[in-house]
Amino acid sequence: MFVKKLFHFLVILWISTVVVSCDKPGMPYPDGIMGDGSIEALVLNEGLINTNAGAISVIYKDGGVVVDAFQDVNHRPMGDVAQSITLINGKYFVAMNNSKKIEIIDPVTFKSVGTILYTQAGYPRQVVPISSTEAVVSDLNRQLVRIRTVAPYGKPLEYISIPRWVEYLVVAENKVFGMTQGGLYVFDADNIKKDHARVIKEVYNEEYTKTCQLLVDKEGMIWGLMNQKRDGAVTGVTLKCVDPKREKVVKSYTLPFGDPNSQTPGEVIGYINYNRTDIDPTGTWIYFNVKTRSVEENEEGVKEQQSVYRMNVETGEFSHYYDLPEVRMMYGFAVSPEGDVYLCDCLDYTAQRGYVRHYLKDGTKISHKVGVYPSQVYFPGSQR
Template identity: 25%
Template sequence: MLPVYRTFPLFSRLFLAGFGALALASCDSDDETSPIYNLSKDGSNVFVLNEGQYGTPNGEVSLFSKTSRSVIDNSTFRTVNQRDLGDVVQSMLVVDEQGYVVVNNSKKVEVINLRTFAAVATVTGLEQPRYAIAAAAGKVYISEWVALGGTGRVAVLDTRTNTITKTIAVGRQPEGMLLANGKVYVANSDENTVSVINPATDVVEATLPVQDGPTSLVQDQTGAIWVLCGGITRYGTTAPYPVLSSTPANLIKLNTTTPAASLVLPFTSGGASELRLNSTKTQLYYRYRGAVYQMSTGAAALPTTPLIRRSFYGFNIDPADNTIYGSIAPYSGTGKFIRYQPTGTAIDSFNVSLLPNGFVFY
């Protein structure tokens, strides 16, 4: 419909202009004191990370309410901050009421007040950042690939000033990290090692041998560290980029004192990814060959039957009730996620944004 314009007398126009200015001032005052969101850290909120299209700054975070069973906002960052979040939303860390959103291709981390989702600071100068972990009080580690085929690093972020104070050289293409027993374990995905950093000194104290392609790590209820190694596939450098070599995936129960004594459970091929734990840390979950598998931490062999026969772009386990969240991500158009009972039975599904890859519970 075309807009309708009506002519007012001069006095009326001056009155309306003055009234409008007062109204705008009133609205501005309300905006300063009344945020759009006032979220409680009660486990009822789920942040869905949407990568967005590579090369464009349309990555976003969807806000899902478990209470109302609905997606509240598919552009939460833009709604609150009136600007783009960035290019390739990779991951997100929660520390108390602060969020650290890693935006890979924008080479930055957005620091967020999670109650309001207002941006607090932007940490720049990173090179292909991947994941973040709380390493110590006032300190967050951020894994960085830096450059394909080259040595990766871990950036040390001072959360009091939101500045990078140091970088620590690790292996090639560092991915997931785990804080366990006072040390930070870093999975170097383009080789077969795990770097061990002392967060008190920010120094690598050991490099542990594992299998090819470690990507994610967890610590179970007994204190044992599990490492999922996805294998490594090498491709030719010219079209049609043929596979030159490929190694299988392995799940490792790591012996940090004597790595050679670790329990190694081999897969038949590569591609296993996203190692997860349930709330009691007694069950392991991972993605492999278009399905999600579940395995007891006391098992001595890999499961042969999947829990969910569905290919996900990303998935996670809700620590409140072990509900499984899995994302479906067509490379064009709207993505969605499906929720499953711990038994693997589907509950419901919801549309989100482009390329949803992860879930953060708050």
């Protein structure tokens, strides 16, 4: 009897701390309407290359998940390697890297309303609007691709050769900013030309920070995260602020690392392969992940963990936000408008369906099983 009661107690305790969501079969709502206001988050899943498994998973507030909303509605795959999702003019623009196309999707029904197919070589990554009718797409093929964002969508309008390949873009002061290993490139939005490119060399990415998106704060300033190095060693995480009007760095704040051999719990001891960044809806707090000293040993017998820190853009003050003791390498990272941490977990990278781990402020962790290689979490209505 005692063993049976103990078993029941342990089961209840586990349920109270870890919740696993379940799939919703087929179309969960009448008339095929999936985006009816009960969506908690969308998850963009890359899918294994050459399998056409790119997908949008829908996580609902009741815990249910539709794994592949596009396939359910359109009865065809969305494409190969889904790279990014952006809301422009009331439609989702999804860059499909290996399919060399932009899929345009209704955010309520998830029906395809158009497809922009590349007519020459390219690998579309991120889409940003540059006017009420046009956007540019970053590309690994050393080009920016100009497209229409209103119907009829048609083919790309222009392929613009640029000095280096760019992934993350932001638009501010009618200029397009793109982070590269050679610096932050600047183009005039209404005259994007290779010969007119400027570069801010003090802001650049490297192998371990290339997954950090550029962020725009509430004052319209641009922020980029870099690892600070001294004598070849990484000694801290630096956030640099660029004034888009003057095209120059105006602020720089560094969170230094402590002694990597220190046994002090909570001390920041290193950087992560790879760093991730996000900003809250008010444009005040920038979030990023670092390595800290933990109390308990992990599976490798080492006392270290990932932790989320944040920085106030007004004061440059850093503060600890959340510990993630079970996380090794994350494939995507986001902080919800409510301040919850979401991580994309690809498990062992063997093309099985992954999870989104949702960490609530009260310490509860909810796991949502989604598509293959989840990489981006998007919160409808919160795009700045």
